Amino acid sequence: MPFLALDCEGPLTLNDNAFEYSQAIIPRGDKFFTQISRFDDYLADVKKKEGYKAGDTLKLILPFLKLFGANNRSLREFSKKTLAFLPEIPEILSKLNQILPTFIISTSYKPYLEALCEVTNFPMENVFCTEVDFDKVRLSNVEAKILEDLYKEIINMPVIELPKDAEKPEDLPSELLKILNRLEEIFFNIIWNMDIGIFLREVNPIGGFEKAKTCERISKELAISLSEGFYVGDSITDTQALSLFKENKGIALSFNGNRYALRSAEFYALSKKGSIFLELSQIFLEKGKEGLENFIKKEPYEFGKIPLQKEEFDKLVEKSEAFRKKVRGEVIGALG
Structure with missing residues (x-):
């Protein structure tokens, strides 16, 4: 059988439930999610970052969803309503x-x-x-301010466009690589080491x-x-x-x-x-x-x-x- x-x-x-929920919760959430999704494509398919897998977009966006008020009830109700x-x-x-x-x-x-x-x-x-459990994670005022500043930085970055034939980071234009390296620093150095970074450390998409x-x-x-x-x-x-x-x-x-x-x-x-x-x-x-x-x-x-x-x-x-x-x-x- x-x-x-x-x-x-x-x-x-x-649907793309995570995209749609981000769009509903995060200001300019469609652009924000798309940027992180393309960063995800870069890490998984171009850089092939060790320990990283395609789809980890869904944990990278969690601190910012929490920042803008996401909780278990709203995700549950949103998912039912938009299915x-x-x-x-x-x-x-x-x-x-x-x-x-x-x-x-x-x-x-x-x-x-x-x-x-x-x-x-x-x-x-x-x-x-x-x-995922939004409600068990507390976001302090100090970390909220850091995330707000990082959000503004990310949303104002140029749109990420990965060349279709790129196979390794060296294939990318230097300005694009600079943006991607900065995003890597934001997520895997700054946020990873914050308390809210528990989303990145423990959620397994x-x-x-x-x-x-x-x-x-x-x-x-x-x-x-x-x-x-x-x-x-x-x-x-x-x-x-x-x-x-x-x-x-x-x-x-x-x-x-x-x-x-x-x-x-x-x-x-x-x-x-x-x-x-x-x-x-x-x-x-x-x-x-x-x-x-x-x-x-x-x-x-x-x-x-x-x-x-x-x-x-x-x-x-x-x-x-x-x-x-x-x-x-x-x-x-x-x-x-």
Whole structure:
């Protein structure tokens, strides 16, 4: 019996809960979150900072969310109020879990996943996500003033634009590298050593290698090989999980994915609706990986193998990223 593991935001929902909550709580929160998200992309994909993983944006923003009044109740209420599904997902999710063991592995905060489970009746015990507790952390007046000054500095920095072909810090313009080095000092020297830095030291977002580790744990607990696993992801936080399934001859699917997901996956899909997951899962159950290797579809959704030739791959990246923005919106769709 195969198993299915899905990322949440993108494959299941249209939200970026942390971005939207930041936008609601922090002044000019959309710009602030985008800057930190691109800094996250730099640390994970370009600098490859030791011990850092894609998705740690969700802990970097916590001190500033706390500064501007975030608490457990407001996050919980905001998540319930703004939850937006990909069409058909609320009906499909329960059906998927009936035909094969299904799990959600998400970098998102737990209250957001709790809201999803409440609406869909999906079992919370099959969900892995980021635990956060705003209320247990106290912010002193002294540290609040420091954070206010750092917020002003960050929000007034030039917009971070990472060159698409950058592979190491030396590939970046010197002025951009100066900004990124300053952000590294702010987060991993100044804030890290403050009391409020407990958010950075102790919160562990479920992204990057944590998603891959979670998949290995599921495989072990179910006694089902990764070769019989099916992983669906769409962004930089999914790259290691996608690579894990690809290397173990399972199914690694980029769903409305960006360049990061497409680099790591073996299959791709472009769809505006959730029924695709039921059809692909049934093919995998009945015919195995070979069934999906021989399955090509253009309507009502597109599915196929990711091309290996650079020119064809680049065309797919452009197409998938444009489709992603149509489905999720320009701003959220552009995030790593």
